[in-house]
Amino acid sequence: MVAGPPFASVWFDCDSTLTAIEGIDELVRWAPAAVRDEVPQLTTRAMAGELPLAEVYGRRLALLSPRREHVERIGALYVERLVPDARAVVAALQALGKRGGSVSGGLLPPVQQVAL
Numbered sequence: 001m002v003a004g005p006p007f008a009s010v011w012f013d014c015d016s017t018l019t020a021i022e023g024i025d026e027l028v029r030w031a032p033a034a035v036r037d038e039v040p041q042l043t044t045r046a047m048a049g050e051l052p053l054a055e056v057y058g059r060r061l062a063l064l065s066p067r068r069e070h071v072e073r074i075g076a077l078y079v080e081r082l083v084p085d086a087r088a089v090v091a092a093l094q095a096l097g098k099r100g101g102s103v104s105g106g107l108l109p110p111v112q113q114v115a116l
Helices: 014-018 023-028 038-047 053-064 068-080 086-095 108-115
Strands: 009-013 099-103
Touching: 009 014, 014 023, 014 099, 014 108, 023 038, 023 053, 023 068, 038 053, 068 108, 086 099, 099 108
Parallel strands: 009 099
Antiparallel strands: none
């Protein structure tokens, strides 16, 4: 009998890990023209350590002010663009008795769609 990995749970980042997209980048498509450039600049500055990442999450969402249909579309895109073998990896971990989950700095409803 082969022992499973020595951990109880695995948590995956939703954006660009479980899915091949970044939800925030998709939301920018529906943003007013005045903020389309500002959101990616905030992301770049946060990744460079110029701004606190936690602060940038809220600022980007406030600028984008997504509507319900946009949030729902992001969830559908996440599911459509799951990375290859995502389902198989999760199934294998479950077969080993491991718990799993997904995290994101973005919107909860789309991440919940991936989890389902």
